[in-house]
Amino acid sequence: MGHHSCCNKQKVKRGLWSPEEDEKLINYISNYGHGCWSSVPKLAGLQRCGKSCRLRWINYLRPDLKRGSFSLQEAALIIELHGILGNKWAQIAKHLPGRTDNEVKNFWNSSIKKKLISHDVPTIATYPDMHYNGNNEEDFFSLNANPNWILSSQQDQLYLPTPTPMLQGFDHGDLKLEQTNYGANSVQFPPPMAPPSNSSSYDPLWSLGYQPHGQFDPNQEHQNFSTSGATQHYSGDKLIGPSISAPHYDDEDPLTSMIPKPCDEIISGNCCGMFCSCASQDHDPLARLPYFPAGCNYPHDTQVPNNHMEYMDAIMSSSSSYSSVSSLSPLSSGQFVTNSNLHSSWET
DNA sequence: AATAAGGACAACCGCTCTCTA
């Protein structure tokens, strides 16, 4: 029980942050960066512990945060990623630019989870045909939603169930394939690259909050403050994604074309999934899930098959923060809805 | 109009991981 060491050194305030406290923290970090979080409260003149400052900055004060309701694409992506990653909120949030792990977690617990249960939607957690091989070393699952998948509980690993001569012992660029004891080819994706040295974009995932002096001004109009009680929120629309290097997927490539595409079951998209139509070759370790590589500006053209839209609509329609997509975007079979349609209809 | 119930979300707690001396 007890508080953190930094909290024991001084009397600290707890609970909701006041606008004055937010202003102090924003001013300090925008000028000096956070550096060591434990020293931030003292230097910023706050009666808070460093951990509280860090949480407040990362979850609510970062200038790149996207506020407001989750879009249909985001909800679909969260469901899909949760089926793969489980409660790895931080990893899921990495695929949702401008969203925090806390936000994703709250959204899941307050909205999606209930809907999935009530609609008996077959996520990986509820798949009746999901197999556990019973091996205590490697927790394998096969997912009937995509019979090409065997998912391991070990993160970021996808296993192709059928040994393919073309893949055995193959080492192709960023993809490293290994034979396992289970007759499956393990596709191990490389860790993210270091941030690009020439990037002038503010990227909180790299710097964890540091921004050079002068780049962030809380009074700038694109960083709109709205006040809800004692809590201020940003609703800025400038989104800059992390510059992650991941395998290049090429449908013409006999290797990469075989790699599972989790989002394909829900949403069709281009190079890096449903959001992005750019030609970037930076991709996500989870293959085709949107990761917003450098040079990709959100939002992009999005094409979502109508049947999936109805599917999501059914899940989410009872949510108080959700306005029916189908009711606002009349679609017939075979039609597609664009990203702008979705945002105008859902983020209200 | 008052109050209870439920939902949404901000914040905290405690554990684990990583780094460094």
Add this chain to the structure above:
DNA sequence: TTAGAGAGCGGTTGTCCTTAT
């Protein structure tokens, strides 16, 4: 090698707001 500090993460709680009665 190890201990301590800092940071990150997921689970949980607390608070405020909305809705129903």
